[in-house]
Structure formats: structure tokens, C-alpha cells
Amino acid sequence: MHRKNRMAYWQANLRLVGICLVIWFVCSYGFGVLFVEQMNRIRIGGFQLGFWFAQQGSIYIFVALIFFYAWRMTRIDKRYDVHED
Amino acid sequence: MSLQALTYLIVGLSFTLYIGIAIWSRAHNTGDFYIAGRGVSPIANGMATAADWMSAASFISMAGLIAFLGYDGSVYLMGWTGGYVLLALLLAPYLRKFGKFTVPEFIAERYYSKTARIVAVICLIFISFTYIAGQMRGVGIVFSRFLEVDVTIGLIVGMGVVFTYAVLGGMKGITYTQVAQYCVLIFAYTVPAIFIAIQLTGNPLPQLAFGSDVTGSGTALLDKLDDIVTSLGFNQYTSGTKSTIDVFCITMALMVGTAGLPHVIVRFFTVPKVSDARVSAGYALLFIAILYTTAPAVGAMARYNLINTIQPGEVGAVDGNLSYDERPEWLDTWEKTQLVRFEDKNGDGRIQYYDDTNPDFAEQADSFGWQGNELTVDRDIMVLANPEIAGLPNWVIALVAAGGIAAALSTAAGLLLVISAAVSHDLIKGIFMPHISEKRELLAGRIAAAFAILIAGYLGFDPPGWVAQVVAFAFGLAASSLFPVILMGIFFKRINKEGAIAGMLTGLFFTYGYIEYFKGLFLKWAGAPWGDNVAEHWLFGISPEGIGVIGMLLNFAVAIMVSYLTAPPPERIQHMVEQIRVPRHIEEEHL
Secondary structure, eight states: OOHHHHHHHHHHHHHHHHHHHHHHHIIIIIIIIITHHHHHTSEETTEEHHHHIIIIIHHHHHHHHHHHHHHHHHHHHHHTTOOOO | OOHHHHHHHHHHHHHHHHHHHHHHHHHHSOOOSTTTTTTSOHHHHHHHHHHHHOOHIIIIIHHHHHHHHGGGGHHHHHHHHHHHHHIIIIIHHHHHHHTOSSHHHHHHHHTTOHHHHHHHHHHHHHHHHHHHHHHHHHHHHHHHHHTTOOHHHHHHHHHHHHHHHHHHOHHHHOHHHHHHHHHHHHHHHHHHHHHHHHHHHSOSOHHHHTTSBOTTTOSBHHHHHHHHHHHTTOOOTTSOSSOHHHHHHHHHHHHHHHHHOHHHHGGGTSSSSHHHHHHHHHHHHHHHHHHHHHHHHHHHHHHHHHHHHHOOSOTTSTTSSOBGGGOOHHHHHHHHTTSEEEOOTTOSSBOOOOOTTOHHHHHHHHHTTOOSOOEEEOGGGHHHHHHHHTTOOHHHHHHHHHHHHHHHHHHHHHHHHHHHHIIIIIIIIIIIOTTOOHHHHHHHHHHHHHHHHHHHHHHHHSOSSOHHHHHHHHHHHHHHHHHHHHHHHHHOTTOOHHHHHHHHHHHHHHHHHHHHHHTOSSOGGGTOOOSOOSGGGSGGGOOTTTTHHHHHHHHHHHHHHHHHHSOOOOHHHHHHHHHHHSSSOOOGGGO
């Protein structure tokens, strides 16, 4: 629980948050907004892919991301020994 | 049994259920109002948060808005779900570790200042008032349909019911009541969606039916929808008319606003552990996602059914349009609420429904002998009307009314409590009259709630937009005022009280001013809006719904600049930030 350990813990946390936010951004703003027209050229079933990401896919990914983050953070908490009892 | 009797029965039953659970769970715990979440499993807590979160805007308004906006409606879908990612990753665990009960309390401690607390309360009041104004319109619509009266009378009845409900109060704080409300709400939302999905495509899962072929046609639903809407001069369903920057900014404002909304953040103050705060946000979003992935399917199917009802035959053929004398019953009942209007402009006794603002279609419409669009359908009624349009059994229609009332009441009552707590606890007791008696504090809270209802009702009579749009303004205000200072309070130790206060005020007044200027919100009596609400006049082409993003950037910039020009925060504050960054408690000597 010393200062150095806490710094390393904070860095590991920021790295994980960073990765998650990149995925969060790419799947919603990237596929669903900025590159929606390019994505729409791809079709899956009755969906154009960009439209699907904007109205369905991004939401599924958001849910998965939070559970992924929570799971990884629990492991990081333990590795740096800062978890609650 | 008639539809109205059935509606009374089902709404009555659902209320009995909520009250029953409230009484039952009171008997089992001491009923501490603010820590409803403790000792409740993360799953139940997630459902309760979802019920609290999903309001009239999500339940009643959103799918209807998507039905008419098509792709552009995606801003609401991504915006109102993606914010939970920000909440779980950036705010919830740290605020839980901090362990206080309200957002202004956090801001007061982190920025060691009563002024910061007052500013935070002002932001919170602006946000909540705007939010509740949107809700009241939704409540008015549900009651007007349910009682088959004019929307104005529906609004007055709704105001009375919400007030009684909020003053009864205790119900809101009890997690299991909200779990029950979630169940009623989600059942009421998905059942008609499943019925309609089977009718149209044969696939019972709305999320998949959305991408399936229309039964017996071999063409995908969305493609067919694109065809029929463009054949009536409307914009293609799967592509939008909003500019990319506007879609980007509205989505961002809604996401960030979600993470800055006081009544949502508060839910994560009260979970048992820091690690629970992360998972709770996940469960909440999971339960929200069930409705949010169904909504776009409902929107597309509702639009499809609506057009097929009005335009059963070929476009342009003499008998292609529905004759007014043969109109279905739902059209008749909704006309009573004034939310659906028909005007036979060309006097042929048939209903023409098309886009008469599209110059490319004008010539064609003229050649058909059409003299303007004759049917006005309020977008906010689509979810309520959808089961009737699809001809579903009466009990399904009654169920949807019960769900809509559950959604609108739970959120409206919750917001009223936030407002009354901010006024009585943070403002009067926390700052101006620290020795006020508990009884008088409660009275002040009730007066604030009554006042809030009156203002909300006034705004509901003449709303500046659709329910979901008005609610979007509230998110823009939250994104530009509270979110940046909470985020920087955790991740940026150098931000001091001067920076935070200047940042909040800049973000709030910039965003509020822009919305008032272009849409008119609280100052309609003084002549607002003053600006012409068209894209050419907007700053960088960003609409009032998305402007919160610019307000947020200004807030960040001003807060950082002012902080570096003034003294850094005291050492104890830096220690406090160190402390909230780790889940376990650190002893003072290690900081």
C-alpha cells in the first residue's frame, strides 16, 4: 500500500480505462457515425452494417465492455493488493 | 370487457402491486430512505436503477421519434446507453469510495468551498427542471389517451397524480417497488413488440425481426420500409438528414450527460462495495439494453404499419388511400386527444399522408390531385398507439398504458425528490439555515416539489419539442456543467475551487443560453426563442440538442486555465483524491 505501488496501480487502471474507451469510441462514433456510409456497404441479413452498429451493435458492446472492465479491475485490485477485504 | 375498463383494471392492479411491495418491505427494514441499495443483490439493484432511469422519454417517446427520424434516431439509442460506460469506468467506483450522498456534497468537499456547492445546486436545479418538463408532457399524453380526454386535461390530471405520488414519497426509495416497476415496464414494452414482430416477419425476437424479411415478400423489412417511405416523398429510413457533426455532438452530449445526471450518479453512492459499483452499472445497462435494442425495431415496425394502414393501395391510385369513413377505431380515439389530426384538404374523403415539404415530390403529389399532407400524427403517441394500429388484443393495449404510467411516474417522482432534496438539504440546511428543524426542512422540500410541478406543467402545455428532445436538453446541461468538474475532481488533482466554479458557470450558462436562444425553455413568456432554429444559424452546425458538448469543452478549458492561474488546492484535498482512487482504505501516514 505504499506510494509506489499505488502509482503503479493507478497506471494499470488508466491503461485499462484507455483501452476500453477506444473500443467504446470506435464501435459507436466510428462505425455508427463517422464511417457509417462505408460500413453500410456491408450487409448482414437485412441490415446495413453501419445502421446496425448505430441502432443495435453499439449497445451490445457497451454492456460487454462494462462487465469486461469490472472483471479485469477485480484482478488488478488483487494484484496490487488494494482490494476491499 | 371494454378497453377502458380493462385499462383501469390493469393500471389499478399494477398500482396495488407497487403499494403492496412498499408496505411489505417497510415492515422488513428500518426504511432508511437514502440507502435503499445496501443489502440488495446487484441484479435487483440493476433493475431498480433501470426503472429509475427509463422515463417517459425512453418508454413513450423514443421509439416514436425513431419511427419518424430513422437513422437519425440512433443518437438517442447510443446516447442514452453509452453514458453508462463512462459512468462505470470514470465515476461510479470513485464516488462510491468517497461515500457521501449527493453530488453537491462531493463538489463541496473536493473543491473545499460552499460557493462551489451553491453553484452545483444551481446546475442541478436547471438540469432537473428541464428533465421533469419533458416528463410532464409524457405523463399528459398517457393520461389523455387513458381517460380519452384532451391532452391539456390529461396534463392537469397527471400533475395531480405525480404530486400525490411524490409526496407519498417513501415508495420511490424502496428498491423492490422499482424492481416491480421495471418488470411491468419491460413486459409492457416487449410483449406488443414480440406480437408485431411475429405478425410482420414470423420472427418472435424484435431485435432479429428488425433485420428479417417481411412475411411472404422475400424483401427485408428495412429495405421495404425504405421503398415505401421514399415513394411518399419522405427521407430514406436507414439514412439520416442530420449532419455528421450534429449526430456526433448530440450522441456525445447525451452520453456525457448520462454520466453527469445527479439522480443516476446517486444510485452508485449507495452500493455496498467499490467493486459492486462497477458491476452494478453493468447490470443496470443490461436491463436498460433490453428496452433500448427493442425500441428501434418497434420504431421501424410502427412506421411500416402506420403507412400501410393509411396507404393500403398503390401510391397515386384513386383508391390507394384509406377512406376516412372506413378509418380504424384507433384513429378515432386518438383524434379525441388532439394528438392525431385529419384535415381533408382536397375533399376526396380519403387520407393522404406524405411529405409535402419535399420539393422533389411536389410535382408528383400534384399529379395525383393531392393538396398537402392531411394527417398529423404526434410522434410521442407511437408507442401507445402501436398495439392498436397492429390490431393486438385489448389487454395488450391496456398493459402498455400501465407500463407508460409506471415509467413516467417513477422518474418524475424521483426527479421531484432530487429537486426537493437539493433545495431543502443542500441549499437551506447546508448553507443558509444550518439549524432548521427537520419538520421545516421537510416542508421546504414539499414546497419546492409543488413549485417544480407547476413549472413543469406550464412547460408541458407548450413544450419546446418532443418529450425525448426536451429531455435531451437536460442532458446537455448536465454534460456541460457537472460532468467535467466531477471527472477532473477525480483524475486531475491540480483543479482548484476557483477553476471548478468558473468552469461550471461557463458550461451551464453557455449551454442554457444557446438552448433558450434557439428553442426557448423557461423564458418563453419573455419572448424566447429569439433565434431562428435552422442549421445555417447554428454554431459549427450543432443543434441545441448537441450544444452541451461545446459547453463541456468550454468548462474543461476554463477550469484548467483558471486553476493554473490561481493557487493549487491544499494538501489535504490532494490526499483525499489519492484516497478515492484506491478501493481499500489507506491509513493517513501512507498518504
